[in-house]
Amino acid sequence: xxxxxxxxxxxxxxxxxxxxxxALPSMEVALGLDKAGAQWVxxxxxxxxxxxxxxxGRLADLLGLRGVFLAGLVVFTAAxxxxxxxxxxxxxxxxxxxxxxxxxxxxxxxxxxxxxxxxEGPRRHRxxxxxxxxxxxxxxxxxxxxxxxxxxxxxxxxxxxxxxxGILALLLGLRALPRGHTPRxxxxxxLPGAVLATSGLSALAYAVVRWGSPxxxxxxxxVALAVAAGAFAAFAVVEVRFARVPLLPPSxxxxxxxxxxxxxxxxxxxxxxxxxxxxxFTMRDVLGFGPLLTGLGFLxxxxxxxxxxxxxxxxxxxxxxxxxxxxxGAAVAAAGFAWQSGLDAGTEYLAGILGPxxxxxxxxxxxxxxxxVLATSGxxxxxxxxxxxxLNTTKQVGGALGLAALVAVSGSASHGGTPIAEGYAxxxxxxxxxxxATACYALLLPRSVSVATAGGVRARVAxxxxx
Numbered sequence: 001x002x003x004x005x006x007x008x009x010x011x012x013x014x015x016x017x018x019x020x021x022x023a024l025p026s027m028e029v030a031l032g033l034d035k036a037g038a039q040w041v042x043x044x045x046x047x048x049x050x051x052x053x054x055x056x057g058r059l060a061d062l063l064g065l066r067g068v069f070l071a072g073l074v075v076f077t078a079a080x081x082x083x084x085x086x087x088x089x090x091x092x093x094x095x096x097x098x099x100x101x102x103x104x105x106x107x108x109x110x111x112x113x114x115x116x117x118x119x120e121g122p123r124r125h126r127x128x129x130x131x132x133x134x135x136x137x138x139x140x141x142x143x144x145x146x147x148x149x150x151x152x153x154x155x156x157x158x159x160x161x162x163x164x165x166g167i168l169a170l171l172l173g174l175r176a177l178p179r180g181h182t183p184r185x186x187x188x189x190x191l192p193g194a195v196l197a198t199s200g201l202s203a204l205a206y207a208v209v210r211w212g213s214p215x216x217x218x219x220x221x222x223v224a225l226a227v228a229a230g231a232f233a234a235f236a237v238v239e240v241r242f243a244r245v246p247l248l249p250p251s252x253x254x255x256x257x258x259x260x261x262x263x264x265x266x267x268x269x270x271x272x273x274x275x276x277x278x279x280x281f282t283m284r285d286v287l288g289f290g291p292l293l294t295g296l297g298f299l300x301x302x303x304x305x306x307x308x309x310x311x312x313x314x315x316x317x318x319x320x321x322x323x324x325x326x327x328x329g330a331a332v333a334a335a336g337f338a339w340q341s342g343l344d345a346g347t348e349y350l351a352g353i354l355g356p357x358x359x360x361x362x363x364x365x366x367x368x369x370x371x372x373v374l375a376t377s378g379x380x381x382x383x384x385x386x387x388x389x390x391l392n393t394t395k396q397v398g399g400a401l402g403l404a405a406l407v408a409v410s411g412s413a414s415h416g417g418t419p420i421a422e423g424y425a426x427x428x429x430x431x432x433x434x435x436x437a438t439a440c441y442a443l444l445l446p447r448s449v450s451v452a453t454a455g456g457v458r459a460r461v462a463x464x465x466x467x
């Protein structure tokens with residue numbers, strides 16, 4: 001039951017990263033948004049999500065999983081209701097920020113459910129494979145569901161649809177999470193670390209999103225970058241020297257699989273998360289698709305991601321090293337993005353979208369579960385929430401950085417009479433190059449993960465720290 005609850009909540013969190021993409025053109029018309037405003041509808045969620053993930057992850061360790069998880073669901077569902085009823089662009093963007101706040105609490109809590117209740121080894125691999133596949137499916141289905149809702153109802157239902165789903169997850173959580181599922185002892189919250197981490201991540205996310213908007217090279221962007229740098233420096237000092245219970249335990253950064261796994265997740269997030277944004281506008285602006293056809297255009301991504309993530313990858317993990325799967329998956333996805341970059345106004349759906357989708361979905365499905373396992377392997381139970389928060393933070397920060405940078409680059413390439421298709425093609429080509437670099441870096445990942453026995457976990461952690 002806990003695995004089901006974790007997967008339902010994770011599905012909602014990831015669904016909302018992408019569900020607005022197909023609705024953006026309709027929202028532009030209804031709310032009077034320009035391209036910069038449309039980007040903020042996407043990134044208001046990502047900005048707050050990324051800014052609060054470390055705090056959200058640590059809260060489950062310090063205050064108890066049940067209360068933190070349920071509180072995150074309430075905030076997420078209430079914000080969705082407000083967004084669906086909004087008549088002003090500013091309220092919609094604010095509601096997206098509220099969804100991001102709830103998601104920042106929910107996402108690490110779902111990983112914590114699995115890493116603290118399922119022993120390391122094949123059972124945890126299967127649980128994380130299902131969790132990862134559900135998350136990937138949420139990202140792909142967000143576009144399909146968003147297209148169907150926008151076509152047959154209105155863009156408002158990309159928000160309102162979360163309300164019954166959130167209530168269902170809340171009821172499941174009330175039943176599945178025991179009241180006694182709390183830390184062995186209450187520990188103080190690292191408030192200085194929380195403030196500094198949130199400030200630094202939020203300032204960084206704001207700076208990169210602002211940079212990707214028109215007029216982004218402004219004093220406010222550089223001030224935000226300076227604030228982020230100062231906050232991160234102060235955060236490091238607080239965590240190492242002053243915090244009794246650090247928000248991000250320095251010991252985590254001594255585990256090789258955690259550090260290198262998170263670097264891979266950062267790079268992968270910079271490609272796979274922005275992909276939905278660019279494919280949506282590619283199908284609309286280059287292929288001339290409406291909301292329904294755009295949503296259906298993402299169906300191959302959805303089906304292949306589920307098949308590869310839920311069925312194929314767990315089987316392969318029994319006989320193939322996680323590192324090998326990560327390297328292979330990144331290389332295959334890179335080939336898909338390189339193919340995708342060849343799309344132009346004369347390209348049809350089968351060659352321009354479906355063919356690349358097969359490679360991108362296969363590659364993403366192969367690498368996500370193994371790198372998630374590696375990034376959470378050998379972590380003590382008391383720090384599981386912190387590791388989960390770090391994992392989700394790196395993915396979302398990577399997505400925000402990637403989207404901001406790619407929007408800026410593709411926008412520049414589309415100016416001066418250059419067809420807009422060439423701007424999108426350049427974005428996909430950059431994603432391909434970045435994934436090739438990811439495959440090379442992934443060769444530095446550990447060959448295997450911690451064994452299931454308590455003594456084995458301790459031995460492996462020691463080995464990772466030496467690495």
